[in-house]
Amino acid sequence: MTSPALSFPVGSAPGRVHPAPVQRPGRDATVGLALAVLLAYLLPHRLIFPPLTILGRPAVLVGFGLLVWWTLTRLHPTLARRGPQPMRWVLTGYLATVAASYAAGHARGLSALESAGADRTVLMALAAGGVLLAAADGLGSRDRIDTVLRVFCWGSTAMALIGLSQFSLRINLTNHLQLPPLLTFQRDQIGFSIRGTGDLVRVASTTGHYIEFSLLMVIGLLVAIHFARFSDHRRDRQIYLTLAIIQAGVIPISLSRTGVLALAAGLLLLVLVWPLRTTFNVLIVGAALAALIQVLRPGLLATLRALLLAGDRDPSVAGRLEDYDYAAPFVRDSPLLGRGVGTWLPELYQMLDNQWLATLITGGLVGVAGLAFLLLAGALVAARARRRLADPRGRDLAAVLAVAIVVLGIGALAFDALYYSTYLITLHLLLGLAGALWRVTRADRINDDSGTA
Template sequence: MNAVPTAGPSALLRPTPGTRGEGTTRRLPDGSGPAIAVILTAYLLPARLVFPPLAAVGRPAVVLAIVLFLWWSLTRLHPRLAVRGRQPMRWILAGYLATLGASYIAGLARGLPPLEANGADRAMVMAIGGAGLLLILADGVLTRDRVDRVLRWFCWACGFMAMVALGQFALRRDFTTHLNLPPVLVFQRDVIGFDDRGGAGLFRVAGTAGHYIEFSVLMVIGLLVAMHLGRYSPLRRDRQIFTALAVLQAGVIPLSLSRTGVLALGAAVLLLALAWPLRTTLNVMAVGVVVAAAIQVVRPGLLQSLRALLVAGERDPSVRGRTEDYAFVAPYIAERPWFGRGAGTWLPELYQLLDNQWLLTLVTTGWVGVTGLVLLFGGGIMVAGRIRRHAKLTRDRDLALVLAVAVGVTAVSSFTFDSLHFSTYFLTVHLLLGLIGALWRVTRAEPTNEGG
């Protein structure tokens, strides 16, 4: 494994017209190193570890992402630094941010108590951080090798989170309490810890994530990327390593005892199987059977408990609570249907917890905000679909498919918990969308110094 890349810009040479028809060179910022730094701090450090003065937005990964937004903004001010050319993800992001900003203004207009005002500010700061990560990837990762570089480090980060979860489950010890590095960081709240579920001494683990559901879906996304690298890495050794990482991440998904993770995994594999060759599908299914058998041997009762959770339906208190939320929020939606009560203003300590990001978006940002979120997820999937149709290389088409499915998984999983409240999940969504933008530019050989 290579050394951790630095966050500074590296030289990327691009020919530009000279005064006598000769080419000169232009150095453009490299976004892969800074993006990897965000990924590593998001996945390797516990989700509730923050800089004390910054509270909820003080996660190191979020702070770095905000710095990336400032960096990207500064590059746009200088023609020798700006990465220009068409980039659909910029417009998709701009549309989403516009709906979020409109809701923020609508919230301020109705007058916000201090706690809600703080929540609204947090939502906007988080949005800036997510935008920074997306834009630095879409406009700063300009070669296919650098796209793979980001993917590889993302896989290693997911593998670390999986190993932490496996250690938690095997030893019933929470190692995340010892990851408060550097010492200036503090835990905003207690780490997520363990949660008994399913009886028979079973308990849930979340690795370094902020919630069990978040952990399970992140592992599904990491699994998808690892499977792609396991198939298309140029070296046999790398293919074996990433295949092993894929098996590891598939094996820890049940440890969250989350219905969402199991359903997300099933949906992702089903969608990929529709496009994969039959042999690949059969190989994946065979590995899945082996992993399931190993889990059954090592921890009898775990898979049965998951099955019981999946078929419980309305008998499960968490499912019943989610369905009851609709009646509770209906008056709030009817009161402000278009722009909502204001982004980030629905706080569990003031109202109640809504385990449904789409419903939460409707309450806080109205139908305009829901439209913006559909644009963000749907636009990314559509761009990935166009890449897959026009890409010349098989590995590019496969990566476009994997990214589209991963974004779809994040969108559908958001029906089961307030997903965008969790910063690792939030940053991962923008990571996927930014990689779609980078792959779009790379596969279309889009000029980077012309146009707007």
């Protein structure tokens, strides 16, 4: 068990370290974060509380609740964690760029539809910020961080199984997940999409986009591999290995180039820190899984290979390249702060399928810098925590968090990522967990130093 986080009360003597009171069960954010993850992953993307739109997703509402919880704990003398937390400042800087773009949009003058889109985007950013802050400041130990990640791993596996049933049975189970009954579907669920030759279809499970599904499966796989390597008991390691195999096997059925490239990027980055034996084992299991997929679903891997090698001959790739010319005049009109966050709507303009380009148009160079700073800082905070850790388990956890954040940032090049709430919540959860790990490792280092002084 790691040491609790440290607190630096106002008026304490310089250089004197005061350990914070031990957190009682239920006083931290573990339950709230676990609930947000399960609701995001198990309930369909378009299932909402009426008459709200995407803001009415249960997981998003939990995010608002976590923001309120975090704010109240900051006012409580014993619940607040007073020590430094870089992710608070990083989030503040990012939200400042969102606010600046929001103000610039309204100064330009917005239609009713654009104004609603801007309001919705700001509120979504605040809900996601609640998840980040609750994770960064609300988890008091490595055990609590692991608990949230285990819940995440099981939630992503459940999402994988729903996607597998869609692909195998051609039945969209998400149409029957209207739970509790007071929830309603905002509109029809995303269905199946024919891709390639034969009877292959793309599936999205409970997410709102095929690419979102594939990216989240990659992140779930990386987390599952971590627990398959470092769980305390052999039985647990075998269970998480099974979960990892399930999620790895589901990545191809989204028929997404982005998912395959994200998987390759994630594994290549982790190979830099993995022992040679781990790399060898992953390659062996991956080869066996690829052979099994080829036997069970002939043509699937060939279709993926054709998609990867098509280049700009593929209509979706060609369309994305053409978007740059289409977007250029809008960028030139408002290069610094953009047209206004959340104002690039499919009802008014064409889909871009590139979050970074959409951010450049709506938030300008300031918005792109803010988003890049958010992702880069999260990865660097995790990397900093890794340098402080001596045990292989903690170092691997920090590496997984850093790589997962980078992978999600790269994946945002392929679709309007921040519009989709499961992606948004997952990204901010990982950023918050990176901050939590940084804080816990810093507290451990200070305790070690004070104990040897």
